[in-house]
Amino acid sequence: MNFTLKIWRQKDAKSKGAFKEYHVKDISPDTSFLEMLDILNNDLVHAGEEPVAFDHDCREGICGMCSLHINGHAHGPEQGVTTCQIYMRQFKDGQTIVVEPWRSAAFPVIKDLVVNRSAYDQILQAGGYISVRTNSVPDGNAIPISKADADESMDAAACVGCGACAATCKNGSAMLFVAARVSSLAKLPQGRVEGARRAKAMVAKMDELGFGNCTNTGACQAECPKSISIAHIARLNREFLSAKFED
Amino acid sequence: MSCFLSNSSLGRKLVMSVSGCFLVLFILFHMSMNLVAIANAWGNHPFGLNYDAICEFLGTNWYALAGTLVLAFGVVVHIVYAFILTFQNRRARGNVRYEVTVTEKGVDWASKNMLVLGIVIVLGLALHLFNFWSKMQLVELLGHEPENGVELIRETFSNWIYVVLYLVWFAALWFHLTHGVWSMFQTVGWGNDIWYPRLKCIANIVATLVFLGFAAVVVTFFVLSLV
Numbered sequence A: 001m002n003f004t005l006k007i008w009r010q011k012d013a014k015s016k017g018a019f020k021e022y023h024v025k026d027i028s029p030d031t032s033f034l035e036m037l038d039i040l041n042n043d044l045v046h047a048g049e050e051p052v053a054f055d056h057d058c059r060e061g062i063c064g065m066c067s068l069h070i071n072g073h074a075h076g077p078e079q080g081v082t083t084c085q086i087y088m089r090q091f092k093d094g095q096t097i098v099v100e101p102w103r104s105a106a107f108p109v110i111k112d113l114v115v116n117r118s119a120y121d122q123i124l125q126a127g128g129y130i131s132v133r134t135n136s137v138p139d140g141n142a143i144p145i146s147k148a149d150a151d152e153s154m155d156a157a158a159c160v161g162c163g164a165c166a167a168t169c170k171n172g173s174a175m176l177f178v179a180a181r182v183s184s185l186a187k188l189p190q191g192r193v194e195g196a197r198r199a200k201a202m203v204a205k206m207d208e209l210g211f212g213n214c215t216n217t218g219a220c221q222a223e224c225p226k227s228i229s230i231a232h233i234a235r236l237n238r239e240f241l242s243a244k245f246e247d
Numbered sequence B: 001m002s003c004f005l006s007n008s009s010l011g012r013k014l015v016m017s018v019s020g021c022f023l024v025l026f027i028l029f030h031m032s033m034n035l036v037a038i039a040n041a042w043g044n045h046p047f048g049l050n051y052d053a054i055c056e057f058l059g060t061n062w063y064a065l066a067g068t069l070v071l072a073f074g075v076v077v078h079i080v081y082a083f084i085l086t087f088q089n090r091r092a093r094g095n096v097r098y099e100v101t102v103t104e105k106g107v108d109w110a111s112k113n114m115l116v117l118g119i120v121i122v123l124g125l126a127l128h129l130f131n132f133w134s135k136m137q138l139v140e141l142l143g144h145e146p147e148n149g150v151e152l153i154r155e156t157f158s159n160w161i162y163v164v165l166y167l168v169w170f171a172a173l174w175f176h177l178t179h180g181v182w183s184m185f186q187t188v189g190w191g192n193d194i195w196y197p198r199l200k201c202i203a204n205i206v207a208t209l210v211f212l213g214f215a216a217v218v219v220t221f222f223v224l225s226l227v
């Protein structure tokens, strides 16, 4: 298969970037999207040009590094998968593919398609953890957790922190990410202990870092590679508001 | 506590949701009152329904004035917060936009255009206050005799330009409410995957009732002016 690629090139955080057109030829349909970029980079290196910088690590949908905006969709046109999980057979032969970095004030471009997502780490550090003692092995039945609660917690815990939610949101809001973290812990007894403090601290950090307000458009859940539901945002709202009214 | 309503994103949204809910309730009340004017459109008072009596009742009594002030406060809060939120959201979005954009699956057009719809609603509101409030409650406040409600409606909507402007206004309100009504529940934390389709259905029903109720008055009086 042959493709025309329009890729955002930007030398460093300070430079002004622009789109550059590339052509890749004889790509097997079973090539993954990132492998296709590897092939392009190989060609560029051979031609003595600067390869395209893009983030990636696990290449199996669990690390959340591969953050590309492809033809208008975070993580490409497929629903519920990360960029590293899409294959060239999902595109048409001869198609033009536009590849952009995340565009959100809190995620500045570092180089080409790589953005700085440390804002999400800072939100996590503000409260996305538990500090109760859990190191000794408890009896398996000591704290019964219903299947429904465990499932909901696990669904929220599937978040890989990729940033697609804020990158997709017209308000640059990080609510889906924060909600997933707060919700996954709020549903478990170990996480409940610090529930109120966590919700307040993470929301405060999110606001401080300049993320936007949530208008409930639902764009985030449509583009989230883990299909995290905005029902978790409703839970975050409950957690936060009840914590505030208790103060 | 007073500060989280202004310095936290979720607090600001709470203000938006509560003020929006208040406006929805007012709009439903206003709409049901207007329906009485239709009953009086042919010059009689079936079942004792009397629009002019309502107008008189809501003239310049202390409770009507207090209600007007509370309402004005709600409108101002909703509008001021709408601009603050939208301004912050645009800043958070950043200056560089995507080259290719799509409408994400399941995302309503209205939800992405709440401020634009709101501005159309404000313009309609200004026209409406000029058409009616300034000739009724305001006149009464200044110590003069207000115009007759039904006759003022009849006169206003015999002009097709007002008919069109009011219908555009109601359409903007319809879009605003299809998103706003379910969004206000989500904002206070009342929503889950089972309830979203139900809440959106309720929002569509409320928006449609409001649209039909208001439009009925305008259309009835316009048609009557033709015959």
Ligand code: HEM
Pocket (backbone or CB within 6 Å): A213, A214, A215, A216, B013, B016, B017, B018, B019, B020, B021, B023, B024, B027, B078, B079, B082, B083, B085, B086, B114, B115, B117, B118, B119, B121, B122, B176, B179, B180, B181, B183, B184, B185, B187
């Ligand atoms: C009768 C008039 C109105 C009614 C019944 C109404 C109702 C609502 C409701 C229920 C919401 C949802 C709140 C939430 O998401 O929690 C909302 C949101 C909104 N309204 Fe209104 N509204 C009215 C007029 C206006 C006006 C005049 C403006 C602006 C000039 C406006 C701007 C907005 C905006 C921007 C939002 C979205 C806020 C956000 O989520 O970021 N509205 N409205």
Ligand code: SF4
Pocket (backbone or CB within 6 Å): A064, A158, A159, A160, A161, A162, A163, A164, A165, A166, A176, A177, A180, A223, A224, A225, A226, A227, A228
């Ligand atoms: S909620 Fe979804 S889109 Fe947002 S960071 Fe987590 S996995 Fe990515």
Ligand code: FES
Pocket (backbone or CB within 6 Å): A055, A056, A057, A058, A059, A060, A061, A062, A063, A064, A065, A066, A082, A083, A084, A085, A160
């Ligand atoms: S590279 Fe790890 S999720 Fe894609």
